[in-house]
Amino acid sequence: MLLNEEQELLEVLHRYVNGDISRQIFLGSFSQIIPKLESKLNGDLYPFLDVILPKEQGREHAKNEGMRQCYLEAIARLECALAEPSYYEKLSEDEQKEICKEAIEAIPKVALYRSISEWIQNNLIEGKNYSRFAFFDADGNSFLESFRILYEVPLICESFILTALAAGLSKPSFSYSGLIDSLKIAAHADTVWARCCECEGACWVEETGWYTDPRNEIENLQWIEYQGPSSTQWSPKHLVLVPEHKEWMLVHTNDFKKFSMILHGRQDFINAIVKQSTEA
Numbered sequence: 271m272l273l274n275e276e277q278e279l280l281e282v283l284h285r286y287v288n289g290d291i292s293r294q295i296f297l298g299s300f301s302q303i304i305p306k307l308e309s310k311l312n313g314d315l316y317p318f319l320d321v322i323l324p325k326e327q328g329r330e331h332a333k334n335e336g337m338r339q340c341y342l343e344a345i346a347r348l349e350c351a352l353a354e355p356s357y358y359e360k361l362s363e364d365e366q367k368e369i370c371k372e373a374i375e376a377i378p379k380v381a382l383y384r385s386i387s388e389w390i391q392n393n394l395i396e397g398k399n400y401s402r403f404a405f406f407d408a409d410g411n412s413f414l415e416s417f418r419i420l421y422e423v424p425l426i427c428e429s430f431i432l433t434a435l436a437a438g439l440s441k442p443s444f445s446y447s448g449l450i451d452s453l454k455i456a457a458h459a460d461t462v463w464a465r466c467c468e469c470e471g472a473c474w475v476e477e478t479g480w481y482t483d484p485r486n487e488i489e490n491l492q493w494i495e496y497q498g499p500s501s502t503q504w505s506p507k508h509l510v511l512v513p514e515h516k517e518w519m520l521v522h523t524n525d526f527k528k529f530s531m532i533l534h535g536r537q538d539f540i541n542a543i544v545k546q547s548t549e550a
Contacts, residue, residue, distance in 0.1 A: 275307035379460075386462040386512050387475040400471035403508055405521055405534060414518060414534040418544065420444065421531040428499050428526040442531075449547035450487050450511070453520060456543060457513035463490040464512060468505035487511070491522070499526040 272280070282303065286296035300322065308315055361369075394413060396404040405413055421442045426433045433439050454461055463486070465476040494509040506525035512518075518535030533540050 273307065273310055275303055275310055279303050279307060382460055382514060383462050383464075385514075386464055386516070389516055390464055390466065390475055390510065390512075391473070394466075395473045397471075401473045402468055402471075402505075403466050403473055405508075405519075405532070412534045414536075416537040416540060417532055417534045418540050419530060419532050420449070420544070422528060423530075424528045425524075425526065430495055430529070444544065444547040446547075448549075449520075449543065452543050452546040453511065453513075453518070456539070457515070457518075459514035461511055461513045463487065464510045465490065465493055466508040466510055468507070470505070494522055494524050 279300075282291075282296060282299045285291045286293070291299075304315070304319065390403075394403055394405060395401050406417075407413065423433070423439055426436055426438055430439070467474055467476060490509055494507055506523055508524075509522040511520040518533065518539060521530075521532045521534065523530050523532070533543065
C-alpha cells in the first residue's frame with residue numbers, strides 16, 4: 271500500500287519524465303516531498319532517490335562531509351598516538367621475553383610449514399598451463415611407492431550433511447583418531463597439515479601456518495568439509511598430512527562428488543598403520 275507521499279512522488283516523477291513539468295518545478299516539488307517521505311520511513315529511502323537532487327542538496331554531499339570529519343578525527347588520534355611511547359617502549363623486560371618465547375616456538379613451525387609447502391608444489395603438481403595436484407603417476411602408481419584407499423564415499427549434492435542425513439556416510443573400518451595418533455607416533459618427527467587447492471588450472475597450498483596450528487586435525491577437517499565447490503570452480507580440494515621427513519602422506523580429497531582418504535608410503539608401513547588404527 272503506497273503512502274500518500276509515495277503517491278505524490280510517483281506523480282511528480284511521471285510528470286517530469288513525460289515532459290509535463292520543467293526540471294526546476296520538478297526539483298522544487300521533489301525537495302518538498304522527500305523530507306516528508308523520509309520522516310514517514312524513518313530515513314530509510316530508496317537508494318536511487320539520493321542521487322536525483324544535485325549533489326549540494328542531496329545526501330552525497332552530507333556523506334562526503336561525514337567521511338571528511340571521520341578522517342580528521344582519525345588524523346587527530348594518530349597525532350596523539352605519535353606523541354606517546356611506542357608499543358616496544360612500553361614493554362617491560364619480562365613482557366618482551368614472553369614475546370620472544372612465542373617467537374622461538376613459532377619460527378620452527380612456520381619454517382616446517384614452508385618446507386612442506388615447497389615440497390608439495392615442487393613434486394605433487396603436474397602440468398604448466400593447466401596444472402593439478404597429482405599423487406599418482408601416469409600408470410596409477412603412488413608418488414611414494416605404494417598406497418591404500420582407507421575410506422571413500424559418494425556425496426549427495428556436494429554435501430556432507432545431506433549425505434549423512436541420507437545415511438550415506440558409512441562408518442570406516444578403522445578409528446580415525448587412532449589412525450592420526452598412529453601416524454604421528456610412527457613419524458618420529460613433526461607433522462604438518464597442508465591445505466591444497468585447485469581452481470581454473472592453478473594450484474596452490476594455502477598459507478595457514480601463521481594463524482593455525484598445522485598439527486590440529488579438527489580445525490583442518492572443518493576446512494575441507496565446509497568449503498563449497500564455488501570456491502574452487504568445482505576443482506577438488508586436498509587436505510594432506512605430511513611428516514617432516516616426507517616418507518608418507520595421508521591425503522583427504524573432496525571433489526564434491528566423493529570424499530576419500532588415501533594413505534601413501536611403503537607397503538609395510540601402510541599395513542602396520544592400518545592394523546594399529548583398526549585395533550584402536
